Amino acid sequence: MASKNIVLIGFMGSGKTVVSKALSKQLGWKRVSVDEIIEEQEGCRITEIFKRKGEAYFRLQEARAVKDLAQQTNVIIDCGGGIVLNPENVVVLKQTGTVFFLHATPDVIYDRLKNDKTRPLLQVPQPQEAITELFNQRLPLYRRAADIEINSNDPHLSVPVDEILKKL
Ligand code: S3P
DSSP: OOSSEEEEEOSTTSSHHHHHHHHHHHHTOEEEEHHHHHHHHHTSOHHHHHHHHOHHHHHHHHHHHHHHHTTOSSEEEEOOTTGGGSHHHHHHHHHHEEEEEEEOOHHHHHHHHTTOOSOGGGOSSOHHHHHHHHHHHHHHHHHHHOSEEEEOOSSSTHHHHHHHHHHO
């Protein structure tokens, strides 16, 4: 592979964390998570950051973390679902490696996240509608950012892992 890193993007619940951990194991590459870096720097969870400082503050930290992580090589970068909202993030991520879009459909995402309390954007009265609306807004952004799109609807996330390994 000519590129230096593997970058995983996609909606919340599309399997980025599970897939990045499996790839890390199989390739012997380090996994880095944009969300985890921010949580470490802030000393609290994403939900708390949203609550105390707001989404705009989180997005600034996200952009900063992307720039830092992109300096590394031979890493698998697990991005938060909103990373593509900032076009500068997309430029940086595309320069740093091959960008894989894990594409799970809104129904599958809802099913995976219906009891989740860790995604502040989905703690709303109608989470299924929120997922569909956000997903539809973001789909063109994921597609524009991606080098390769991978279906991640399968409950056995070894399927997208194998697909990615084949493409490298
Ligand atoms: C977000 C996705 C989350 C996290 C934050 C915002 C989003 O990451 O960055 O809650 O805007 O889609 P995951 O995609 O890992 O859940």
